[in-house]
Amino acid sequence: MRIHVVDHPLVAHKLTTLRDKRTDSPTFRRLADELVTLLAYEGTRDVRTEPVDIETPVKPTTGVRLSHPRPLVVPILRAGLGMLDGMMRLLPTAEVGFLGMVRDEETLKASTYSTRMPSDLSGRQVYVVDPMLATGGTLVAAIKELMSRGADDVTALCLLAAPEGVAVMERELAGAPVRVVTSSLDEGLNEYGYIVPGLGDAGDRMYGAAG
Numbered sequence: 001m002r003i004h005v006v007d008h009p010l011v012a013h014k015l016t017t018l019r020d021k022r023t024d025s026p027t028f029r030r031l032a033d034e035l036v037t038l039l040a041y042e043g044t045r046d047v048r049t050e051p052v053d054i055e056t057p058v059k060p061t062t063g064v065r066l067s068h069p070r071p072l073v074v075p076i077l078r079a080g081l082g083m084l085d086g087m088m089r090l091l092p093t094a095e096v097g098f099l100g101m102v103r104d105e106e107t108l109k110a111s112t113y114s115t116r117m118p119s120d121l122s123g124r125q126v127y128v129v130d131p132m133l134a135t136g137g138t139l140v141a142a143i144k145e146l147m148s149r150g151a152d153d154v155t156a157l158c159l160l161a162a163p164e165g166v167a168v169m170e171r172e173l174a175g176a177p178v179r180v181v182t183s184s185l186d187e188g189l190n191e192y193g194y195i196v197p198g199l200g201d202a203g204d205r206m207y208g209a210a211g
Ligand SMILES: O=P(O)(O)OC[C@H]1O[C@H](OP(=O)(O)OP(=O)(O)O)[C@H](O)[C@@H]1O
Pocket: 076, 077, 078, 079, 080, 101, 102, 103, 104, 108, 110, 130, 131, 132, 133, 134, 135, 136, 137, 138, 139, 165, 193, 201, 202, 203, 204, 210
């Protein structure tokens, strides 16, 4: 498990407005969308390609294209949906699988309420998108599910990560071909398992209180 914090002034600028409690839902969704494209630029650095012969108006040359099997993008519902479009803008030929997961706000344990993706992910590169890596329970369960289906290379893109969650991932996914790309490693978690300073409940800020 490796972690990469994207250190870029535009990322920091957008993230600051995203954190601000005065930022309304439309602006929050737009900024999450913009941020994921910046994270994805770094997160797709190892995306697999194959050579392809083309002709420019001047001469034949060899370039690259994304190789097969195509990458799979997996948003973790709900909040991960707000990162899907931005990811698909960079990887338009990727396929999409869906994982619906929710964290019990009392026990902080994650559970899965919906799964819709190919049963065989052998040889597939997978990009998981979820804005928040807090205790790590959600992401660890999601990545174990992907690996049980044969995924051999998983990159998670998170807007924010807590050191506690990163430590859990390092312990639970030690030696696994997993990368986390985030725009900030925050201070930690509060007594309710929220990231500090964080941005609050990402799903609620995007879509409204779930109840
Ligand atoms: O690292 P963890 O402690 O597991 O917490 C992180 C999870 O919590 C949030 O989802 P939530 O359960 O609020 O669902 P939602 O996206 O539907 O709001 C967030 O989007 C992550 O999926």
